[in-house]
Amino acid sequence: MHAVKRIEVLADSVELTKILAGLDKAGIIAHTVIRNVVGRSPGADATQLDNVYIIAFCMPEQVKPVIENIRPVLNKFGGACYISDAMEIRSVRCIASL
Amino acid sequence: MHAVKRIEVLADSVELTKILAGLDKAGIIAHTVIRNVVGRSPGADATQLDNVYIIAFCMPEQVKPVIENIRPVLNKFGGACYISDAMEIRSVRCIASL
Amino acid sequence: MHAVKRIEVLADSVELTKILAGLDKAGIIAHTVIRNVVGRSPGADATQLDNVYIIAFCMPEQVKPVIENIRPVLNKFGGACYISDAMEIRSVRCIASL
Amino acid sequence: MDVSLIASNVLSPPVLFFFLGMLAVFVKSDLEIPQPLPKLFSLYLLFAIGFKGGNELVKSGASQEVILTLLAAVMMACIVPIYTFFILKIKLDLYNAAAIAATYGSISAVTFITAGSFLTELGIDFSGYMVAALALMESPAIIVGLLLVKLFAIDKQDGDFSWSEVLQEAFLNSSVFLLVGSLIIGAVSGEKGWKVEEPFTQGIFYGVLTFFLLDMGLVAAGRIKDLGKTGTFLISFSILIPIVNAAIGILLAKAIGMPQGNALLFSVLCASASYIAVPAAMRMTLPEANPSLYVTAALALTFPFNIIVGIPLYLYGINLLWG
Amino acid sequence: MDVSLIASNVLSPPVLFFFLGMLAVFVKSDLEIPQPLPKLFSLYLLFAIGFKGGNELVKSGASQEVILTLLAAVMMACIVPIYTFFILKIKLDLYNAAAIAATYGSISAVTFITAGSFLTELGIDFSGYMVAALALMESPAIIVGLLLVKLFAIDKQDGDFSWSEVLQEAFLNSSVFLLVGSLIIGAVSGEKGWKVEEPFTQGIFYGVLTFFLLDMGLVAAGRIKDLGKTGTFLISFSILIPIVNAAIGILLAKAIGMPQGNALLFSVLCASASYIAVPAAMRMTLPEANPSLYVTAALALTFPFNIIVGIPLYLYGINLLWG
Amino acid sequence: MDVSLIASNVLSPPVLFFFLGMLAVFVKSDLEIPQPLPKLFSLYLLFAIGFKGGNELVKSGASQEVILTLLAAVMMACIVPIYTFFILKIKLDLYNAAAIAATYGSISAVTFITAGSFLTELGIDFSGYMVAALALMESPAIIVGLLLVKLFAIDKQDGDFSWSEVLQEAFLNSSVFLLVGSLIIGAVSGEKGWKVEEPFTQGIFYGVLTFFLLDMGLVAAGRIKDLGKTGTFLISFSILIPIVNAAIGILLAKAIGMPQGNALLFSVLCASASYIAVPAAMRMTLPEANPSLYVTAALALTFPFNIIVGIPLYLYGINLLWG
C-alpha cells in the first residue's frame, strides 16, 4: 500500500487519442477510459454528447510531465484535468507503477 | 493549479434532472454524467439497473449551497453524495469555476 | 457529514462477481458498477475491452477486511484497487454505512 | 380445459424462448441481452403494433362496437385500481397499496402482443382498434392511484406531488407517447405507408417478439429471488387478481358483444399489469412506495402467469361462453 | 405549388415520425433512442444505400450522363463552400465562416435517402449512380473550408492543422469509408450478392429510415433551444442558402439533361448540409470554430427544412422546368 | 485448385465486408461498430442457426448418418486439443499450451455460418443437423484442455480451479446455451413456428452476417499488431493446424460417407478455433495463460485464414476426393 495520484481528464472524445498519447509519453501506460459520458461546461454552449472520462493512477512524480503533455491539448480543444490523492493496493501480478 | 472540490452523486436516474437543477442553482454549470450505472445499496432491496453517477468539480465555497439543494432530493428519492479534494488543471480556453 | 473511504477497483469483467462477494463479506453492501470500461495496463499486452470499474464508499474501518478479501482475486486475475478519502452527505432515508 | 390450447400456446417460439430466458437464470448461464438492446426491441414493438393498429383503425371506422369497446377499456382502467387498492390495503400501507393498484390497473403491452400472436397462430381474427384500447388503458390507473393516496393520506403533507408532473408521467411517458404517436401516424399514412413499412413492421415482428421474450424471461427470473421479501399475500394477489380481472373483462366483452379474438385481447389487458411505465411514474410520484414490491409482483409473477397460463385459460373461458 | 406534393411528402411515415420526434421534445416526453441504436441505424442506412447504389452503378455503366453528373457533383461540392464562405464572413469570424461553409458544401445522407423514398412513393425513377454522387460530395468541402482558412488567416500561426490529419478526416471518416466501401462491394458482388442481401438491405430499409427519422426529430428539436445563440443572420442563412443551392443544382441538372428523379436527388445534395461527418472533422481541425453554430444550423434548421419543405419544393421547381 | 471457387468465396458480400473492416483498421478510418451491436448480431446468428437447425433436425430424424456424424464431431472435439497440446508444448509453457489447444479443439460459429452461406451460394445442399454437430463441438475441448493441465502440472497447487466452475463455463456459457436452446425450441415448435419466424431468422440472416463480418474484420485487424508478441511458432501453428485439422475432418467425413456439403461444414468445424466462448472460459479457469496469445492466434490468423482461403480450399479437397 503506497501513495499514488489519481489523474482524471474530462474531454471531448476527439481528444482521446491525443490525451492517451500524452499519458504514454509521460510513462503512464495504465489507464481506464469511460466513453459515452454526457457533460456540460460553461465553455461549450450545448450539452456535449460524446465526452470521455479518463482515469489514470500514477506515481506522484509522473504528474508534472503528464500535465505538460496534456495542457496544450486541453488548451486547444477544451476539457479539464484534476489531480487527487489515493493509496494503491497493487496485486503482485503486475508491476504497473511500482 | 488550484484546489477544488469533487462532488459525486450516486442516485436513481429519475432524480437526474432534479440534481442537475440543484447544481445549477448553486452556480455549478459544469458537470459530467455517467448513465447506465448499476448499483446496490442497503436501502433498496434489489439491484438497481438504471442509476446515474454525477461528477462535478467546483470551488470549495460552492459545496455548501449545493448540499442544501441536493439533500432534499436525496432524502425523498434516495441516493448518496460524496465530497472530496482535488487540484484543477484548467485549460486557458474556458473560465469554468475560476 | 462524516469521513468515509472511497474504494475503487479496476478489473476484468470476469472478476466482478468475485469482487462484489469480497465487498459483501466485509459488510459493504452498497456499491456502484460501471461496465464496458476500456483499459490498458502494462500487465496486459492488448487493450482490454471489457473491464469494470467498481466504486464503493465505506467506513474507514471496513477498508482493511475488504482489502484482505479482494487482494487474492486481484493477485490471481489481475486488476488494481485504490483507496482515497471523502466526506459523505447521506440522506436520512437509508442507513447505509452509518 | 382444452389441453391443446395450452400446448399450442406453450409450444409457440415466443413462449418457449421466455422459458429459455428463465432457465438461463436458474442454471446460472451468463446469457444476457445487454442494454440498450431490450430497449430497441420494446421501442420497435410499440412502433409496430401502434402503426398497424392505426392503419386498421381507419379501415374499421368508428362503429358502435368500436366505441363501446374503448369505453369499456377506459372504465376497466379506472375501476381495477380502485378495488385492488382496497384489497391491498388489508395488508399493505397506503403508498404500496396505491402503487400496486396503479400497476394492475394499467397494462402490459408485451402480454397483449403475445396474446395477439397466439390468436394469429390459432387463426382467430381480432380487430386493429384493440391497440387503441391498449393505448387508452395505460395512463388512467396512474391518476386513479395517486387520487387514492390524496384521499386516504392522513398526514396531508405526505404524498405531496405536483399534478403537472403526474399528468406528464401518465400521458407523455415514452411508452404511451410512442404507441399513440405510431397509432396516429399509422392511421394518417394509409395504405401506401403501410405497404412500404410492412416488411419491417410486420415481417420481422414475430422474430423480434421472440427475442424480446427471451430477455423478459431473463429479467423476470432475475426478480424471482425477491419474492421472499414480497410475502405470501402479494404472491397470491398477483396470481388471483389477474384471473378476477380477466373474468370481469370477459363478462363485459360478452355484454358488449365483442368477437372472440377481441374478447381475449380485452381480458388480457384487464389481467395484465404494467412493469415499465407505471413503475417509472410511481418512482417519481410515490417514492414512499417500495419498487421491489410493485415491480416484482407485476414482472416475476403476473407477467409469466399471463404469458404461460393466463392467455390460453382466458381463451378457454371465452370459448365456453361464446360457445 | 402543387399542394398534393407537400401532402404526399408530409404524410409519409418517415416525415411523420420526424415530427413525432420533435413533438416528443416539445411536450417534454421522456422518449429517447439511446446510443448506440441511432448509430446502428445510420451504419445500416449507409451500408444499404451504398450496396444498392453500387449494384445499380454496374448495370448503368459509365455513360456520358453518368460522368457529367458526377463531375457536376464534385464541382458543386467545391464551389458551394467558397461562395457561402464569403456570405458568412459578412457577419462571422474566419473560423466559424469556414466551418459553416464546409458544412453546407458537404451533404446529408439522410436527406438524400428521404428524397429517394419520396420519389419511390411517387413512382418517379432515379438512378443508382446518384449514390456515387452522394459519396463524392461528402469530402471536398472539408478541404475547401480549410484551404480558405489557410488563405485568409492573418496570423499565420493560427489555423495550424496537419494536412495528413485533414485528409484522413475528409476521406476516411466512417461515413465516407462505409458508404464508398459498400458501393464498391455492391458493384463487385453482382446479381447473386444482391439477391441474398435484398431482404436486409431493401426489405426493412424504409422501416429503419422511419425509426431513424424519429431519432433525428428528437435530436433536431433538442438543438432548437440553441437557436437563440445562433442569431438571425445564421437562421436566415440556413433557410435561404439551401434554396439557393438547390436552385443552382436544378439549373445545372437541366443543363446536363438529368432525368427528373436524378435532378431532385442532385438538388437535394446541393441543398443539404452535413451534421455528422463535417462537424466531426471541424472539431478536430478547426477547434477555434464553435460547434454550436455549425451543428445547430445544419441540424435544427436546414435538415428539417429540407425534409419537410425543401424536397417537395425542389421537385415542384423541377416539374415546372422539365415541364 | 479451381480459381472460380476462391473467387466466388472472396467475392461474396460477407467476405468482402470482412476485408472492408480490416482495411478500415489499416487505413486508420474511425469506422467502428460500438458495443453492444456486435453482441446483438452474434446473439441473432446463434438464435437463427439454432432455430433453423432444430427445425430441420426433426425432419431428418436420427438416421445412422446423423448419429455417425455427431459421434465424429464429439470425437474430433476431444482429440484435436490433445495432439495440438503436445505440438504447442514444444515451445510454450503448460498453461498457454493447454489454453491454445482448447481454443483450437472448439469451434467458431461464424466460420461455420460463412461456410454455410458459401454452400448456399454455390447451390450445394447441407443438412440442418450439422448445427447439432456445431453445438456438440463447442464445449468438450474446454474440459480436455483443463484435464491436460491437471495431468501435467508439476506443482500440484498450480492450476487449481473448481470443476463446478469449469463445467458451468463449458456447458452453460451464453453461446452454447443460446445455440442449444434455440436448437431445441426449433425442433419443438415445428412447421408453424418456423413459418412465423422465417422472415426474421432466414430473411435478414445473410445481411446480419455481412454486418457482423464487417465488425469481425475490424476486430481481427485490431489484433494483428499483437502478432509480433506471438512469435513465428504460433503464427505458423495458426495457419498450418487448421489445414491439418480440416484434412483429418475430410478423411473422417469420407469414411462416414457424408455428402459433400456436410463434409465441408464438418471440416470447417475441425479447422476453426473459438475466439469467444473458450477464451472467456480460459480467463476464468486458467488465468495463468496469456489471453493475448490464444485470442490473437484464433482471431487474427485462423479466423481470417479460414474465411478467405480455408473454406474454398477445403471444398476443393472434398471435390477431389468425392470426385
Ligand SMILES: Nc1ncnc2c1ncn2[C@@H]1O[C@H](COP(=O)(O)O)[C@@H](O)[C@H]1O
Ligand atoms: N468542473 C467540471 N466538473 C465536471 N465535469 C466537467 C467540468 N468541467 C468540464 N467537465 C467535463 O468536460 C467536458 C468538456 O469540458 P469543456 O472543454 O470545458 O467544455 C464537459 O462537457 C464536461 O463533461
Ligand SMILES: Nc1ncnc2c1ncn2[C@@H]1O[C@H](COP(=O)(O)O)[C@@H](O)[C@H]1O
Ligand atoms: N456507499 C455507496 N457506495 C457506492 N455506491 C453507492 C453507495 N450508496 C449508494 N450508492 C449508489 O447509489 C444508488 C442509490 O442508493 P440508495 O438511494 O441508497 O438506494 C445505489 O444503487 C448505488 O448505485
Ligand SMILES: Nc1ncnc2c1ncn2[C@@H]1O[C@H](COP(=O)(O)O)[C@@H](O)[C@H]1O
Ligand atoms: N494505474 C491504473 N490507472 C487506471 N486504470 C488502471 C490502472 N491499472 C489498471 N487499470 C485498469 O485495470 C485493468 C486491469 O488491470 P491489470 O490487471 O493490471 O491488467 C486495466 O485494463 C485498466 O483498465
Ligand code: NA
Ligand atoms: Na390491467
Ligand code: NA
Ligand atoms: Na450541400
Ligand code: NA
Ligand atoms: Na476446431
